[in-house]
Amino acid sequence: MNYSQFLNMIPEATLMLALVLVFFADFALYKSERKTFVLGVLTGALLLCQLVPCFLAEPATAFGGMYVSSPIVNVMKTILTLGTFIVVVMSQKWMASNTKLSGEFYMLVLSTLLGMYMMMSAGHFLLFFLGLEMASVPMACLVAFDRYKKKSAEAAAKYILTATFSSGVMLYGISFLYGAVGTLYFDDMAASIELTPLTIMGMVFFFSGLGFKISLVPFHFWTADTYEGAPTPITGYLSVVSKGAATLTLAIILMHVFGRLVEYWEPLLWIVIMLTITVGNLFAIRQTELKRFMAFSSISQAGYIMLAVIGNSAQSLTALTFYVLVYVAANMAVFTVISAVEESNGGRTDMAAYNGLYATNPKLSLLMTLALFSLAGIPPFAGMFSKFFVFMAAVGGHESAPFWPYFVVFIALINTVVSLYYYLLIVKAMYITKTEEPLPTFKNGAAINWSLAICTIGILLFGVCSCIYEWIDKAAVAL
Amino acid sequence: MVPVECYFVLSALLFFIGVFGFVTRRNLIAMLISIELVLNAVDINFAAFNRLLFPGEFEGFFMTLFSIGVSAAESAVAIAIIINVYRNFKSDSVESITNMKG
Numbered sequence: 001m002n003y004s005q006f007l008n009m010i011p012e013a014t015l016m017l018a019l020v021l022v023f024f025a026d027f028a029l030y031k032s033e034r035k036t037f038v039l040g041v042l043t044g045a046l047l048l049c050q051l052v053p054c055f056l057a058e059p060a061t062a063f064g065g066m067y068v069s070s071p072i073v074n075v076m077k078t079i080l081t082l083g084t085f086i087v088v089v090m091s092q093k094w095m096a097s098n099t100k101l102s103g104e105f106y107m108l109v110l111s112t113l114l115g116m117y118m119m120m121s122a123g124h125f126l127l128f129f130l131g132l133e134m135a136s137v138p139m140a141c142l143v144a145f146d147r148y149k150k151k152s153a154e155a156a157a158k159y160i161l162t163a164t165f166s167s168g169v170m171l172y173g174i175s176f177l178y179g180a181v182g183t184l185y186f187d188d189m190a191a192s193i194e195l196t197p198l199t200i201m202g203m204v205f206f207f208s209g210l211g212f213k214i215s216l217v218p219f220h221f222w223t224a225d226t227y228e229g230a231p232t233p234i235t236g237y238l239s240v241v242s243k244g245a246a247t248l249t250l251a252i253i254l255m256h257v258f259g260r261l262v263e264y265w266e267p268l269l270w271i272v273i274m275l276t277i278t279v280g281n282l283f284a285i286r287q288t289e290l291k292r293f294m295a296f297s298s299i300s301q302a303g304y305i306m307l308a309v310i311g312n313s314a315q316s317l318t319a320l321t322f323y324v325l326v327y328v329a330a331n332m333a334v335f336t337v338i339s340a341v342e343e344s345n346g347g348r349t350d351m352a353a354y355n356g357l358y359a360t361n362p363k364l365s366l367l368m369t370l371a372l373f374s375l376a377g378i379p380p381f382a383g384m385f386s387k388f389f390v391f392m393a394a395v396g397g398h399e400s401a402p403f404w405p406y407f408v409v410f411i412a413l414i415n416t417v418v419s420l421y422y423y424l425l426i427v428k429a430m431y432i433t434k435t436e437e438p439l440p441t442f443k444n445g446a447a448i449n450w451s452l453a454i455c456t457i458g459i460l461l462f463g464v465c466s467c468i469y470e471w472i473d474k475a476a477v478a479l
Numbered sequence: 480m481v482p483v484e485c486y487f488v489l490s491a492l493l494f495f496i497g498v499f500g501f502v503t504r505r506n507l508i509a510m511l512i513s514i515e516l517v518l519n520a521v522d523i524n525f526a527a528f529n530r531l532l533f534p535g536e537f538e539g540f541f542m543t544l545f546s547i548g549v550s551a552a553e554s555a556v557a558i559a560i561i562i563n564v565y566r567n568f569k570s571d572s573v574e575s576i577t578n579m580k581g
Contacts, residue, residue, distance in 0.1 A: 133552070165501055171546060176524075178528055182536075
């Protein structure tokens with residue numbers, strides 16, 4: 001065997017190295033009092049270093065086409081590494097009360113990230129499946145991390161059962177495709193896939209399996225409970241990083257492998273996206289628990305992310321990746337604030353806790369408002385640009401002006417207004433609602449402040465700096 | 480030789496028994512067993528397709544082997560989580576773990 005092939009997968013190799021380093025550091029520090037802090041700093045630093053190989057990685061293939069890393073995948077790896085870095089930073093405060101298991105926490109986070117890398121740069125369904133499982137099985141452990149909280153156990157049980165079930169459904173679809181085509185390589189399958197009932201059935205099963213992971217609407221029932229019960233940093237991780245990896249993979253497989261079946265998966269996507277955005281929004285309105293609220297908001301955001309794919313062009317991948325980048329900044333900011341409030345006030349995550357927050361914690365409220373405005377898509381912030389690009393990508397890529405893509409975008413636009421309403425509900429609670437006992441003023445600690453600073457810079461700059469969009473676009477076109 | 484349709488029917492039956500069990504069973508362990516049925520249906524499919532339709536290759540067999548391995552890992556984690564649920568709720572039925580509503 002030719003071991004030099006491993007040089008073609010440098011981001012994976014360096015992340016693996018980071019995992020081993022954290023493992024040994026955990027070993028060496030097992031008696032130290034500052035273990036949690038040191039491990040957190042080490043993991044954060046390693047993730048920052050990890051940005052370099054992801055950013056510089058050249059497109060390459062290894063193992064006879066099993067591993068393919070295209071430029072857009074490398075861009076996505078960079079973005080997800082940044083997201084994971086923010087998660088590690090914001091989890092410091094929560095970790096401080098969980099010191100015994102901090103080493104396991106960081107190792108699990110790194111191994112899920114490794115799984116996502118593998119999944120995105122797969123060129124074969126076997127590697128794709130392994131990557132997906134590597135991302136979702138440790139994720140279940142992370143969701144169950146608060147071992148003595150009932151909610152966490154309940155959330156983890158729901159997550160692991162739906163995750164295994166959905167991967168079973170997905171594999172069943174892949175087995176149909178294998179029976180019809182006789183190969184599992186993406187390139188070979190794209191070249192020889194025919195329009196038969198078997199392949200369409202395989203595609204639908206495959207799509208619904210991945211739909212569970214992204215929580216598109218007919219498959220979203222686990223989302224709210226899992227997001228509510230999981231520890232807050234992990235909820236952020238689930239809603240942003242894991243979702244970003246799965247959406248890009250689904251987009252690449254739909255556009256590349258099922259390229260010939262485009263007239264069959266496009267209507268499927270139209271219906272699913274309209275349902276996802278609408279149902280996610282309507283359920284979000286009536287939530288009073290903030291993490292649950294963010295779960296439904298993230299369902300509808302998943303619809304927006306997938307909206308880019310119906311354009312079926314290079315621009316779609318650009319818009320999708322850019323949306324995920326902006327979503328990382330905005331959503332992580334919201335979850336950092338939730339986490340800060342939760343840790344300082346005995347685990348309160350209900351919306352009533354935010355009444356009058358502006359009077360006692362003005363800075364935190366302001367940053368939360370910026371993040372919510374960005375999620376809703378109000379102009380000066382990055383969220384507006386990402387939504388604009390997604391809409392453009394969705395209607396572009398067609399020769400004539402077709403009715404259905406415009407209709408789907410129209411529904412999405414109306415839903416933007418609805419989403420503005422419920423995001424503003426939180427802003428109203430913080431600024432306007434009068435209350436007898438607002439939360440006392442509390443100090444955030446350095447880690448939370450750093451995390452908020454990074455997210456806020458992202459919210460303010462990602463949209464305005466066109467170089468970022470051009471960087472992603474260059475990578476997407478090169479696919 | 481047994482024709483490929485027979486395997487196909489067998490795996491489809493297994494798959495839908497698994498799905499039915501997953502939807503109707505009210506016990507976490509029973510749900511896990513149903514999921515295993517789904518995964519076994521997949522394994523049969525891959526192995527039968529490989530043996531009967533594409534002899535001379537091994538892709539399907541490899542997929543079967545890996546899927547068996549991965550599903551073992553998944554059930555290990557799932558059982559650990561179910562034990563944790565049992566410790567917290569003193570029960571492993573689905574009705575007992577519906578605290579979150581909204």
